Amino acid sequence: MLPEKPQGKALRAMIAAVGLGCKGKGGESQPVSVQVGDKVLLPEYGGARVVLDDKDSFLFRDR
Template structure:
């Protein structure tokens, strides 16, 4: 069995997108630290890798809706979780990504 040692060695196929959730801030803008129980799981993630796209019925490759480095909104549940050491990542299909966050 092969063990994934580095997430950079993972290349998503077809219309899959590899993301890592952005950890919510545990401190307010004024510097007050929040207890873990009050910091909710965020649905924002950073796109780390994008597959080349799926094919349509005519065999043409469909363009992906997101690109490496994009900040996106992902569903609360779903996707395929991947753990590398202590770090957690998730693979979603391009169509499962809810929105791209433009800043």
């Protein structure tokens, strides 16, 4: 018998800003898949923490 894996709390966030997207392998522009105001689930680890105007924010790549 194997013990159950502990369930972590889902990390939720609202998108505050998005970038322009990125270039694909053929040089075509690939738009970002989220928009400002969207609510998303975040991974437990990753992202870059930044502090702007005394507010904590996190940067994540759109993959």
